[in-house]
Amino acid sequence: MFDFIRTHQRLMQLILLILVVPSFVFLGISGYSFVTADPAIAEIGRATVTREEFIQAQRNQLQQMQESSQGRFDPALLDNPQARQALLDQLIDRKLQIAVATQNHFSVSDGALRRAISAMPQLQVDGQFSPDRYHEVLTSYGLTPRDFEAGQRAELALDRVLGPVRDTALLPAPVLDGLKRALTEERTVRLRVFKAEDHVKEVQVTDQDIQAWYDGHQDALRLPEQVSADYLVLDEAAALASVPALEESQLKDYYEQNKALYVVPARVNVSHILIKLPAGASDDVVKTAQTKAAEIVTRLRAEPSKFAELARKESQDAGTSRDGGRLGWIQRGTLPLTMEQAVFALKQGEISDPVKGPEGYHVFMADEVQPEKGETFEQARPKVEEEVRRQLAADRYADMATKLTSLVYDNPTSLDPAAKELGLQIRHAGGIARERLLSVDEAGKDAASASGDSAILGDVRVRQALFSSQVLTDKQNSGVIEISPDTMTVVRVRDVTPSHVPPLDQVRDHIRAQLTDERARAAAVAEGEKVLAELQAQPVSEGFGEPAKVSRLNPAGLSKDVLDAAFSIEADKTPAFGGVTLPRAYAIILIDEIRPGMTDTPALDGLGLQMARVWGGVEQQAVLAELRQQLGVKMTDEGRRLIEQGDGGPN
Known part of the structure; x- marks a missing residue:
């Protein structure tokens, strides 16, 4: 965790800054200044949102996203x-709050400010406000306590507008009760599905149909500007390929140094009987214990x-x-040497002579003996070579990455x-647009989307x-x-x-498939709607699947479309019928x-609080x-132009 923080200090600082100083995220400290000479893009009473404020907010927004x-x-x-309108709305809403707070002389006492700052977890150590931590955080952002506290005082004052x-x-309560009833109402449903695929064979698509669709959907068929690219990929596979042939001595040395990875050492499953000796036992006591152990043997x-x-x-x-x-099981190095030698000299089922140890005399029995087993060097050689090559490749990768950067620059x-x-x-792929990788149908057989490098070429940074x-x-x-740490x-x-509409021959099969799908789906819908009308006139339940008990909290595997349709059916009595059009069925x-x-279910315990927050947001x-x-x-002409045309995009 600390390694991550050390290597991502700028990221962690930004996160902390957002947490500690939320009022500076969009407007900065200067956002509390109400007078500016910059061109206005929106007017809020006597206040304005300036073009520069908007551009800076865009930059900050993009930086946070990146x-x-x-x-x-x-x-x-x-x-x-x-996106530009949403950002402008945020800035306007903030200016509205500033205007109301200013007009009403909203203020915050020193005590309230101290309590608010002291309660910030980012400024606490062991749950208590830390002055040292406070000054450390502010210093890291180049803020003085005066500037920070002024910003926080303004934030708290603004909070009095909507807080x-x-x-x-x-x-x-009636609304909450109605929500609970709606969420927990249970319906037993059965489905009868009419699939589009069942109507495919009856669909006829003529050349005239294809031509008409092509002529009428030029905008939908238009392909964006695209590029074909040459590229290099440096990854683990490339680094492995660069590792030279290995000497046999290198592999043997690695095997010996890491033998435990390939060989299971000998072990004995052993039982014992102990005849204890007290500390400082006399010769007679020792002899008596030895004799007793020998009798047991x-x-x-x-x-x-x-x-x-x-x-x-x-x-x-x-x-x-x-x-x-x-x-239990004993391996070498577990017991004192004399005891270990006696144990590992036993065959399965053998009884040892009395063996003197630190606590007294032991009599051992080998319940089970497993000799050393595993792979010899010859047997383990492929794995050894793979591991050595992998370790060398890791070093090679770092060296190759440095050289690649230099060579590309030079x-x-x-x-x-x-x-x-x-x-x-040098690899090659085509069909790469600004927004996405084009499909094979759109870009041809060398489309990047069909290559093994699609994840690399589809990366937004690429x-x-x-x-x-x-x-x-x-x-x-x-x-x-850098796509990832190893690629x-x-x-x-x-x-x-350039952007263009592909010729008809290139998209003919695509259009035919789309028209076939549309008409098969329309046929399924028509069949389903006809049967539904018959059922509503004369209800019968034959031909439907197994019943399922569902609620809005428990859909029991039903898709959202089907679930919504099931609960939109108004049923004074059952059985009742309804229908829903699905992507490829009815x-x-x-x-x-x-x-x-059951409105008292524990699953709804937090609903009131959640909905109160939603309700508060609406209010x-x-x-x-x-x-x-x-x-x-009021939006100015400059504002309308900026929203519609932008300023060259955030940068």
Whole structure:
């Protein structure tokens, strides 16, 4: 965990900054200044959202997305009117709150500010506010306590605008009770499904149909601008291929040093009887104990099967005597040397002579003996070679990655030098668009989507690189793109194909399949709707599947479309019927029984709190909408242009 923090300090700092200083995420400290000379894109009473504020908010938003996705976020997702409008709405809502707080002179006492800051977990140590931690965090972001506390005071003041609305939101009891009843109502349903595939054979699609569809769907058929690319991949396989032939001595040395990986050492499953000797025992006491141990040996060698019984009676090892003296499996290095030698000299079923140990005299019996077993060097050689090559390849990978970066930089207009120096193959693939990899039908047999490198070429960072001006326009190599810790790539544009509508012959089969599917589906729907009308006129239950008891909390495997349709059927009495069109079928739903739900189920215990939060969010939006009316929110021409056309995308 600490290694991750050390190696990702910038990411961790950003996360902490967002947690500790939420008010600076979009607007920064300057966001609390109400006067600016920047061009306005929206007017909120006397306040404005400026173009520069919006652009900075875009940059911050993109930075957060990139950090949280470790570089995999596609900036194009934010470069559209909907995303820009959503961001502007956030800025407008904030300005509304600032305006209301200012007009009403909302303020926060020093005590309330201290309590709020002290309660921040990021500023605590062992659950208590830490002044040292507080100053450490602020210093790491270049903030003074005065600036930070001013920001937090403003945040708390702004919270007085909508906070009371959010905190006092309470879902009306009848609404909550109705939700609970709706969620727990149980219906017994059966299905009868009419599949599109059953109508495929009866569908006829003519050349005229295909031509008409082609002529009428030019926009749907239009392919985006696409590139074909040459690229290099440096991965574990490439590093392994670069490892030179190994000497036999290297493999043998590795085998001996790691023999435990390939050989199971000898072991003995042993039992014993202990005759204890007290510390400082006299010669007479020692002789008596030795004699007793020898007598036990004599008895056991005459009747080995009596070992467990005799151990229970005679052994003075309280820990094992009750279990018949069983010690379990012993490997070399476990017992003192003299005892180990005696144990490993036994064959299965043999009884040892008395053996003196630290606690007294032992009599051992080998219950089971397993000799050393495993693979010889010759047997283990393939595995040894694979492991040695893998370890050497890890070192080679790091070296090759450094060289690849240097070679690509030194030779920006060709991949050949890097390929030759590192022994890499220049690969080729086509059908790569800004937003996605095109299918084989769209791009042909060399489509990147059909290659083994589709995951690499489909990575948003690779597509961004291919459509950057450096690579697309200047025809230079991209930089080294790290896909994962053990895979990196360099790409280069070979050809560019502008956006176009493919010729009819290229998409004929695709259109035929689509028309066949549409007409087969329409036939299934028509059949299903006809049968449904007959059932509603004269109810019968034949032809339906097995009954299933479902509720909105327990769909019992039904798809959302079917479940929603089942609960939309108004049934004063049963059986009742309804229908739903599915992607490739039509389903008639038979309701056999309806039962009211159990609203006191534990699954709904937190529903009131959850819905109160939702309700509070709705009420906040209603208040903001009213504030927009009162203060007069107006988009400027500059704002409309920026929302519709953007500013070249977030960067």
